Each structure stands twice: as C-alpha cells, then as structure tokens.
Amino acid sequence: MAWWKSLWKNKGKKSADIAKERLHVMLLHQxxxxxxxxxxxxxxxxxxxLSKYLDINPGEIEFEIKKxxxxxxxxxxxxxxxxxK
Incomplete structure (x- = not known):
C-alpha cells in the first residue's frame, strides 16, 4: 500500500524521525x-x-504512530x- 511504502522513502524528514516511525511499526507488529x-x-x-464522499489520491496517504x-x-x-463529491 502507498502509505506502507512511504515509510521507506525520505520526504524531507530527518533520518531520526524516519527511523522512529519504522521502529513504531515494527514494535506494533512484534x-x-x-x-x-x-x-x-x-x-x-x-x-x-472516504471515496464515497470525497475525492482523494490514495498514493498520497501517510500515517504516523505516536506513543x-x-x-x-x-x-x-x-x-x-x-x-x-
């Protein structure tokens, strides 16, 4: 999925922030x-x-996990x- 792949791309974020997001996903899984x-x-x-009510671009979906x-x-x-719509 697009947001899952976005974890592995740097979108101007600091490498520490990217690593933190990846770690959160791994911890949830573990x-x-x-x-x-x-x-x-x-x-x-x-x-x-959401597509029933709004025009969205699935390729731009991001997510964040916070403690x-x-x-x-x-x-x-x-x-x-x-x-x-």
Missing part, C-alpha cells in the same frame, strides 16, 4: 497489536469509505482531500 496486513486492510477500508503514554499508542492517517 507486540501482536497490528500486522502489516491489518494496517493495509485499515488503509483499504478508509479509502473505500500517547506507557499504555497507548495512536495511529494517525493523513489523507489529502481534493474535493467533495
């Missing part, structure tokens, strides 16, 4: 919280639902919207 397939399935579902506290992590999908 902890059994989300597999690569789970994340890809989420992206597919989001695209399908909220010791117990929780948050996943944010950034989906640029071109226009309303």
């Amino acid at each position: 902890r059994g919280l989300l597999s690569k397939q789970d994340l890809e399935s989420m992206e597919k579902d989001l695209i399908e639902v 909220v506290d010791e117990k929780y992590q948050a996943i944010s999908f950034i989906i640029p919207v071109t226009s309303k």
Whole structure:
C-alpha cells in the first residue's frame, strides 16, 4: 500500500524521525497489536469509505504512530482531500 511504502522513502524528514516511525511499526507488529496486513486492510477500508464522499489520491496517504503514554499508542492517517463529491 502507498502509505506502507512511504515509510521507506525520505520526504524531507530527518533520518531520526524516519527511523522512529519504522521502529513504531515494527514494535506494533512484534507486540501482536497490528500486522502489516491489518494496517493495509485499515488503509483499504478508509479509502473505500472516504471515496464515497470525497475525492482523494490514495498514493498520497501517510500515517504516523505516536506513543500517547506507557499504555497507548495512536495511529494517525493523513489523507489529502481534493474535493467533495
């Protein structure tokens, strides 16, 4: 999926930030919280639902994983919207 591939491309981010994002994905996978397939399935579902109401470019989707506290992590999908349908 496009956002998954974006983890391995440098889009003007510092290498430390890129490494941190990759590590978060690997930790989620190791902890059994989300597999690569789970994340890809989420992206597919989001695209399908949002496409009913908005014009979006799936190739521009990005995501970020942030540690909220010791117990929780948050996943944010950034989906640029071109226009309303």
